[in-house]
Amino acid sequence: MGEEGLALEYNATELMACVASRVLEDGKSVFVGTGLPIIATMLAQRLHAPELLIVFEAGGLGPKLPTIPISVGDSRTFYKSVMAASMDYVMGMAQQGLVDYGFLGAAQIDRYGNLNTTVIGEHGSPKVRLPGSGGANDVGSLCTRTIILMRHDKLRFMNKLDFLTTPGYLTGPGAREEAGLPAGTGPHRVITQLGVMGFDEETKEMRLLSVHPGVTREQVQENTSFKLHMQGEIAVTDEPTPEELRLLREEIDPAGIVIGR
Amino acid sequence: MEVLREGAGELLGWMDPDEARRWMVEEKSRGLEDKRMPLREAVERFTKDGDYFAMGGFGHIRVSMAAIYEMIRQGRRNLKIAAKTAVHDVDILIGGEVVDTVECAYAFGHELRGLSPTGRRAAEGGRVKVVAEISNAGFQWRFKAAAMGLPFLPARVMLGTDTLRYSSAKVVKDPFTGKPLCLLPACYPDFAFIHVHRCDRYGNCQVDGTIMEDGELSMAAKRLIITTEEIVDEEEIRGAPDRTVIPHFLVDAVCEVPYGSHPGNMPGLYYSDEEHMAEWLRLSRTEEGVEEYMDRYVHSVEEFSEYVELVGGGEKMEYLRKLEYLQVPLEAPWRR
Numbered sequence: 001m002g003e004e005g006l007a008l009e010y011n012a013t014e015l016m017a018c019v020a021s022r023v024l025e026d027g028k029s030v031f032v033g034t035g036l037p038i039i040a041t042m043l044a045q046r047l048h049a050p051e052l053l054i055v056f057e058a059g060g061l062g063p064k065l066p067t068i069p070i071s072v073g074d075s076r077t078f079y080k081s082v083m084a085a086s087m088d089y090v091m092g093m094a095q096q097g098l099v100d101y102g103f104l105g106a107a108q109i110d111r112y113g114n115l116n117t118t119v120i121g122e123h124g125s126p127k128v129r130l131p132g133s134g135g136a137n138d139v140g141s142l143c144t145r146t147i148i149l150m151r152h153d154k155l156r157f158m159n160k161l162d163f164l165t166t167p168g169y170l171t172g173p174g175a176r177e178e179a180g181l182p183a184g185t186g187p188h189r190v191i192t193q194l195g196v197m198g199f200d201e202e203t204k205e206m207r208l209l210s211v212h213p214g215v216t217r218e219q220v221q222e223n224t225s226f227k228l229h230m231q232g233e234i235a236v237t238d239e240p241t242p243e244e245l246r247l248l249r250e251e252i253d254p255a256g257i258v259i260g261r
Numbered sequence: 262m263e264v265l266r267e268g269a270g271e272l273l274g275w276m277d278p279d280e281a282r283r284w285m286v287e288e289k290s291r292g293l294e295d296k297r298m299p300l301r302e303a304v305e306r307f308t309k310d311g312d313y314f315a316m317g318g319f320g321h322i323r324v325s326m327a328a329i330y331e332m333i334r335q336g337r338r339n340l341k342i343a344a345k346t347a348v349h350d351v352d353i354l355i356g357g358e359v360v361d362t363v364e365c366a367y368a369f370g371h372e373l374r375g376l377s378p379t380g381r382r383a384a385e386g387g388r389v390k391v392v393a394e395i396s397n398a399g400f401q402w403r404f405k406a407a408a409m410g411l412p413f414l415p416a417r418v419m420l421g422t423d424t425l426r427y428s429s430a431k432v433v434k435d436p437f438t439g440k441p442l443c444l445l446p447a448c449y450p451d452f453a454f455i456h457v458h459r460c461d462r463y464g465n466c467q468v469d470g471t472i473m474e475d476g477e478l479s480m481a482a483k484r485l486i487i488t489t490e491e492i493v494d495e496e497e498i499r500g501a502p503d504r505t506v507i508p509h510f511l512v513d514a515v516c517e518v519p520y521g522s523h524p525g526n527m528p529g530l531y532y533s534d535e536e537h538m539a540e541w542l543r544l545s546r547t548e549e550g551v552e553e554y555m556d557r558y559v560h561s562v563e564e565f566s567e568y569v570e571l572v573g574g575g576e577k578m579e580y581l582r583k584l585e586y587l588q589v590p591l592e593a594p595w596r597r
Binding site for chain 2: 034035056057058059060066067068069070071072073074075077078084085086087088091094095114118123125126127128129130131132133134135136137138141142163164165166167170175176178179180181182254255257258
């Protein structure tokens with residue numbers, strides 16, 4: 001297959017991994033969870049961000065990830081790492097301001113980037129009981145910028161969450177600081193199978209930054225229960241490059257555990 | 262300090278620091294005593310129905326699964342778990358009808374493997390109650406407050422969220438900055454099991470790799486039972502004292518249980534057994550399947566060494582060792 005042919009064929013998960021990896025800058029630190037965040041981080045480390053400091057909540061600091069860990073605490077998370085620390089150490093680091101980026105996922109998100117991973121329905125009589133905060137609330141509270149990876153549809157992009165597990169911008173401008181959360185922190189990007197969102201400087205509400213190839217801005221709005229800001233030019237997301245796809249498929253996730261091939 | 266908000270979650274495991282000191286004065290021996298005993302005896306002596314407890318390790322890594330199976334075998338009931346990233350442990354404890362109450366940072370899920378059918382079924386059906394929510398750092402620092410002999414520890418997590426509203430934490434106005442601050446109440450579990458790589462007969466323990474929350478948890482737990490891959494000579498510990506992460510005076514029992522973290526991961530020794538995890542995840546889709554699992558792996562054996570044989574014995578353990586050292590490719594049978 002020619003390089004061009006390869007570049008045209010990719011799935012939504014692969015695209016999301018590529019987009020997320022491009023957000024990560026070299027020389028910064030990132031708090032990583034299982035699944036897609038790990039894939040994106042490994043990709044960034046192999047391409048433009050070799051000096052990206054990976055931080056795992058169970059204490060792994062700066063590993064050279066050889067393969068995908070199943071848990072954020074398993075032995076891969078401190079493989080050839082600079083330090084095998086503790087949760088206390090890592091969470092303390094994040095509270096000090098030493099962790100620049102943090103990855104999050106969720107079952108529900110609202111316009112301010114607040115997330116639910118605890119329960120669908122009532123807390124006392126759940127329709128679906130989800131795992132809870134885990135480290136998510138800590139990541140969303142303490143990391144400087146968070147990157148949210150999730151599926152985009154109306155049931156997930158909601159007006160009102162069933163449960164606010166992890167803080168985004170809470171009720172809008174100034175609300176995080178008012179609640180006592182560290183100043184200057186909050187959600188940075190939301191990456192879905194449809195596009196890339198950021199947050200409006202003034203209102204702290206979600207805004208569309210780019211649509212993925214073949215997706216229209218109308219489609220993104222149709223899959224969102226609240227009104228998305230989309231003034232100005234909306235870019236089209238860059239497609240995965242052949243090199244990104246090769247790394248994902250051949251080196252990072254050859255068994256297709258996360259990317260599903 | 263002005264209290265701005267209070268979580269409505271149940272406050273589990275808290276003690277007044279003077280009461281906690283009394284416990285430490287009266288119940289923790291400073292001397293070097295041989296604490297070796299069979300796991301069965303440790304579970305009989307140090308765990309009782311209705312207790313609030315925590316497991317060392319993290320997720321399915323370095324968790325004393327041998328103790329979990331033994332608690333199910335002994336028919337413990339109505340236990341309350343500090344689910345600090347609890348994965349397979351809480352799942353089979355719920356399946357085995359040992360746990361009915363959860364303080365939840367993370368439960369009902371299997372990380373990359375997806376959600377847990379048993380835990381979800383029990384929580385959604387009301388058989389298991391979540392009486393408080395918390396975050397991972399929240400739990401970590403509840404243990405740390407206890408480890409420091411303090412009534413609480415302040416932190417900048419959970420603020421502004423429902424996680425706080427359903428927790429046992431409080432928000433106060435910080436007298437230094439004037440900003441809201443979350444106070445996490447100290448947490449002294451009735452007992453904890455921590456699985457380690459090696460320790461001596463007195464309970465001086467070494468762990469390879471990340472220590473997770475075990476430094477603080479070992480100081481917070483009222484009763485601490487160590488399960489260990491091997492018991493080594495005291496001289497080996499004294500020859501490298503910088504490697505001791507849990508000292509003997511915190512420890513109430515030492516139980517030698519090789520492969521005691523199976524089907525979980527023991528860093529440097531064996532990786533997680535994804536075939537076994539997949540079997541559990543498949544069986545636990547139904548109540549009958551849960552029963553089948555318990556009959557096959559818990560009730561049909563008298564102790565953990567028989568279980569190890571049952572899940573594949575030496576051959577399986579050799580495969581898991583190779584997997585740990587990246588010498589064979591990882592398979593994920595739960596994906597199918």
